[in-house]
Amino acid sequence: MPRWIALIAATLVGPLGLGGCSGPDPATTREAPRERPRYVETRETITRLAEDLIRANDITGISLALVDGDEIVWATGWGLADVDARLRAGPRTVYNVGSIAKPITAAAILQAVERGQLKLDQTLAELIPELDLAGTAEHEITLAHLLTHQSGLPSDWFVHSLSEAAPPFSEIVGEIQGVELVAVPGSQTVYSNLGMTLAGVALERASGRPYAELVTESLLRPAGMRTAYFSGGPAPEPVLLPTHDGPRGLAAIERAAAYRERKARLDPEFRMAPAGGLHASVLDLAGFARLLLANGRVGATQLLAPAQVEAMLTRHNEALPLDLDHSFGYAWFLDHAELDWVGRVAWHGGRTYYHHARLILLPDHGLAVAVASNSLTAGRAVESLAVETLISALQEKHGLDPPPPPPGTDHSRATSEATTAFLAAHAGEYATSVGVSTVGLHEGEVWSRAKVGSGRLTIDGPDTGTVESMPGARIRFIDVADAHLMIVERGVVRRRGGVRLPPPPPIPPAWLARVGRWAVVDRPGEVSTIREPTLSVNNGRLTLEFLGLLEHPPLPVLMALHPLDDRRARVEGLARGQGMIIEVRGEGDDERIWWSGRELKRQ
Structure with missing residues (x-):
């Protein structure tokens, strides 16, 4: 069976318990040198795979760009970016690419380090003096901890996290006063949107300029990311003909709508812009990839020192035993289960409520791929397209074949x-x-x-x-x-x-009295990512159950809680979203469960 056919079935399988100044324009793809492969087989193979994945997963539109060295050698799209507007998905389609903002933020911070505005060993107490976390945490967390997800801060902050009317992300500093850490700083990697957002606040404070304005002018536009933007920041700058007198800014770009099972939805804005508020096309993302593959240079301009690029793509968690072989750089994941055989890998995914994106770099081979989609159901398909594009490109460019598929595992009953x-x-x-x-x-x-x-x-x-x-x-x-x-x-x-987990501790009567269904309290404009939260007791352990709405169908989640007293409990575990404190506020019928800014009331 061809590898790409097998992937169609794989995207339909649910998860198991074993287990976001003007430079060269990437929209203009130059003619590749004759000795460079034309990637004909890659185009044919990936086109067939994309068309089948679209059908199998109810995807409305998807776009892709392949980079080889300093050139975008293939850029295309399938399906529709906007059904009502009859706008086809293409390389210029702008998606909400979510957490791919994190490597952008890290690169902008490293630029500020080069300018002498920031130091990686500065603490939060120095960078944001009014921040007062539980204990002395603000004196222990450094800027480097924020960039490597080693701060120990909670993974998320849910106050208007996804919202149609979000307040500025800088106001989060006032909202998180007294927040407790989930881990000792520097002891383990815990992916944190909150940590990366505070890194963005630090960048604003050090530069004296709004985050979106600074990042756009110092990084996005010089790297050729003309249509990339943050909400509330500088408008995108699409390529226009000299005589063009039509719309400018947002009105001039090809923006993707949002879909679930091919039905249009409103994709809310992610409040924490430095962690996940980027809007970009695959051509924009390809421009960022080209910058890094060229060691920080665009044309004759050195936007980022080679040493800083190397630091971004170097592992910074090798001394953390609980991380095992998970590998993290400055805002980049540096290990990939399906690409470990190719040499160095750097990647990041991104998603909002409905959109998905993936950017993967293979620095040793000068290759990168960007893929994005406007459909809730496209998560696995976006990943598959990105990986398979790179595998096919490696075969055409270097004659490298992936390892053969592992043999099936036959079950045998143990004694x-x-x-x-x-x-x-x-x-x-x-x-x-x-x-x-x-x-x-x-x-x-x-x-x-x-x-x-x-x-x-x-x-x-x-x-x-x-x-x-x-x-x-x-x-x-x-x-x-x-x-x-x-x-x-x-x-x-x-x-x-x-x-x-350790054996379940005794559950205080106050917590037992709260067992039952609860309801999410949404603030005006806020869009919740969970439903049906329920406090329950499973096998003698206090648990919080809910349905996660960022997957389709919704993902059932069961979190173990360790009561600390009558009003506080800790989410047990080492992964993202775990280690956080859940607390009870109010009394009697007015009790509320408060969970990293998310509020629940009795149903």
Whole structure:
């Protein structure tokens, strides 16, 4: 079966419990040198894959740009950017690319470091003097911690996080006074929109200029990202003919609408612009990729020193034992399960309520790809298109073939003695990135079972097993830094799947009295990303359940809570969204559950 056909089915499979000055214009693609491959096979293969993924996943529109060195060698689109306007998706279509803003913010901060306006070892107390976090955290968190997601700050801040009427992101500083950390700064990587937003505030303070204005003028436009913009910042500057007297700014660009199952929706704005407020086309993103592949140079202009580019793409968490082989630079992910074999990789994804985007760089090969879509259901398809485009380009450019697909994993039943010994060592509840997964006996065998899916383990050692749905991977249980981890091994690469929870503590009567359905309290203009929140008791453990609306169908999530007293509980686990404090405010019928700025009331 061709690799691209197999991917169609893969995008339909749900997750398991084992487990955002004017320069050269990228819109003008120059003719590639004759010795450079024309990527004919890549165009044909990826076009077939894109068309099939669109049909299989109810995608309305999707765009792609492929970069080789300093050239955009292919840029295209499929489907529609805006159905009502009959606007086709293309390379100039502008999407909400969400968290791809983070590498942009990091690059702008490194520019400020070069100008002497910022230092990476400055603390939050120096950068934002009025910020007063719990304890002395503001004196311990550095700018470097913010850029590498090692600040220990909560992953998110939900006050108008997605909103049609969001207040300025700089006001978050006043809103988070007294917030408790989820981890000791510098001890582990915890992805944080809040941390990157504070980095943006620090940039504003140091430069004396609004974030969007500074980043646009110092980075976006010089890098040729003409149609990229932040809401409230400088307007996009599309290429216009000298005699053109039509619309300017937002009215002149090709903006994508938003869709769920091909039905139009309103895509709310992400408040925390430095962490996820970027709007851009794949040509804009390709311009940023070209800048980094050229070691910070655009034409004759050095926008970013080569040493700063190298720092962005260098791992900064190798000394953190709980991170295992997860690799992070300054705002870049530096490991990728499907591209680990190619050498260095740098990537970031982005999403809003309905839009998805992906930017992946292969610095050792001078290749990069940007993909974006306007559909809620396109998440897996965007990832697949990006990865498969690069694999095909590597084959055409260097003759590199990917490793053969791993053989299927056949299940065999373990002996009762092996099963008993395995469960004695590893049974329990594990906090994973998609909620609590229970490793235990089910129908006479060892299973990992979670709200989002389950997997049966074939035990092949005292600490290891395989799962039929994960060919080529091995599940291993290890002890690291006083934590018992369930990890996923692929070859020599180890990635954390979950951490075993301690036995459930006694649940105070005050928390037991709150068990039941709750409702999200939305502020005017706010758009919630969850529904049906419920406090419950599962296997003697206090839990918070809800449906996550950023997936389709909605993703069932079960979070374990550790009560700290009658009014405070901590979300257990090491992954994004975990470690945060949930607290109760008010009394009696006016009680509210307060969760990193999200408010719940009794239903």
